[in-house]
Amino acid sequence: MTNQNVVVPDTQAAINMAITVAVSNSEIFTTAASAAPGGYISISRKKFLKNLEINGGARINAWVDSMRSSSPTHIKSIPSLSDDQSSWILHHPSALDMFEQIIEASKGKQIVMFLDYDGTLSPIVEDPDRAYMSDAMRKAVKSLARCFPTAIVSGRCRDKVYSFVRLAELYYAGSHGMDIKGPAKGSKYKKASAKGVLFQPASEFLPMIDEVYKKLVERTKSTPGAKVEHNKFCCSVHYRCVEEKEWNEVAQQVKSVLKEYPKLRLTQGRKVLEIRPTIKWDKGKALEFLLESLGFANCTDVFPVYIGDDRTDEDAFKILRERGQGFGILVSKFPKDTSASYSLQEPTEVMNFLQKLVEWKRQSLRGQAML
Numbered sequence: 001m002t003n004q005n006v007v008v009p010d011t012q013a014a015i016n017m018a019i020t021v022a023v024s025n026s027e028i029f030t031t032a033a034s035a036a037p038g039g040y041i042s043i044s045r046k047k048f049l050k051n052l053e054i055n056g057g058a059r060i061n062a063w064v065d066s067m068r069s070s071s072p073t074h075i076k077s078i079p080s081l082s083d084d085q086s087s088w089i090l091h092h093p094s095a096l097d098m099f100e101q102i103i104e105a106s107k108g109k110q111i112v113m114f115l116d117y118d119g120t121l122s123p124i125v126e127d128p129d130r131a132y133m134s135d136a137m138r139k140a141v142k143s144l145a146r147c148f149p150t151a152i153v154s155g156r157c158r159d160k161v162y163s164f165v166r167l168a169e170l171y172y173a174g175s176h177g178m179d180i181k182g183p184a185k186g187s188k189y190k191k192a193s194a195k196g197v198l199f200q201p202a203s204e205f206l207p208m209i210d211e212v213y214k215k216l217v218e219r220t221k222s223t224p225g226a227k228v229e230h231n232k233f234c235c236s237v238h239y240r241c242v243e244e245k246e247w248n249e250v251a252q253q254v255k256s257v258l259k260e261y262p263k264l265r266l267t268q269g270r271k272v273l274e275i276r277p278t279i280k281w282d283k284g285k286a287l288e289f290l291l292e293s294l295g296f297a298n299c300t301d302v303f304p305v306y307i308g309d310d311r312t313d314e315d316a317f318k319i320l321r322e323r324g325q326g327f328g329i330l331v332s333k334f335p336k337d338t339s340a341s342y343s344l345q346e347p348t349e350v351m352n353f354l355q356k357l358v359e360w361k362r363q364s365l366r367g368q369a370m371l
């Protein structure tokens with residue numbers, strides 16, 4: 001575990017601001033920094049970790065604090081973040097505003113697109129079973145896939161995310177990348193063999209996840225609004241519809257199950273606790289696996305672009321930074337600690353960005369045809 005410093009922006013307003021902080025080993029995320037005027041303060045990652053032990057003696061207060069500070073209702077209550085927001089935007093400019101520069105950087109390289117689903121292609125809604133993407137978004141993704149190899153990388157079960165997206169020409173990586181499959185329609189890109197690619201690095205965990213799912217359903221059934229989702233190689237416990245005073249209860253229930261399974265770990269998303277195998281596999285590894293399957297393993301002429309809104313997407317943003325290839329785009333209206341290079345505010349902006357990419361590609365193909 002590293003002892004990196006986490007930079008937390010100050011604000012004049014002395015408010016608590018939600019900043020996501022990835023904690024490397026335990027993978028739980030904690031947030032929040034008290035603000036004081038005058039620039040930036042550094043908080044040791046060790047301090048954040050002090051109260052967090054996930055497998056074994058996890059402290060429920062830390063879980064609940066983390067659940068609370070990552071809650072959009074708390075973020076919404078921030079009065080004005082204009083100074084911090086503009087400073088953040090300076091470091092993570094809008095991918096729409098920077099479109100020309102992005103295209104310039106990709107010159108002579110094969111763009112490969114990676115798209116998260118919830119909060120990126122579809123708006124966040126209360127009922128996870130009704131997180132539909134719009135027809136306009138589907139059309140934009142379809143056109144995108146005609147121009148560039150395109151993958152959906154989601155925390156959801158692969159079949160479920162496919163039932164929302166319904167485009168057979170894409171690659172799909174479900175269960176946070178633990179379930180990868182190539183396009184049913186085949187692919188015109190480099191490795192035709194990528195068509196049938198199917199990678200499930202956590203298959204031995206299937207019976208355990210089934211068991212844990214049942215236990216989570218049983219333990220949380222007394223809490224109104226709690227919902228457990230079976231994502232095949234992982235489980236989600238949603239607390240979006242649980243009253244805040246009951247969040248402690250949800251944390252206790254999840255902890256009571258998790259402590260029986262040392263081979264499982266907890267991660268957090270947007271009002272969701274996620275239980276998954278401890279294997280070293282995440283969305284970043286899935287991105288690398290897909291690049292390899294497409295024949296770009298050791299290529300310098302590939303330009304991967306990953307768009308996502310959640311903490312689990314940070315693993316992919318980090319990989320791109322480490323490889324020094326392409327970049328990540330964080331979908332967020334609020335400043336967040338991120339390894340992404342650019343930002344977009346919401347799914348409609350994501351759609352505009354995808355449409356711009358398609359338009360640029362079509363124009364450049366027309367230009368080439370005229371030569």
Ligand SMILES: O=P(O)(O)OC[C@H]1O[C@H](O[C@H]2O[C@H](CO)[C@@H](O)[C@H](O)[C@H]2O)[C@H](O)[C@@H](O)[C@@H]1O
Pocket residue numbers: 116117118119123124125126127128129131153154155156229231236238240269270271272274310312
């Ligand atoms: O990797 P993703 O595709 O972003 O999946 C992450 C989780 O997304 C879903 O939950 C989130 O979206 C729901 C629908 O808008 C929302 O109700 C929930 O509060 C969000 O956390 C999905 O249901 C989870 O299983 C995924 O792990």
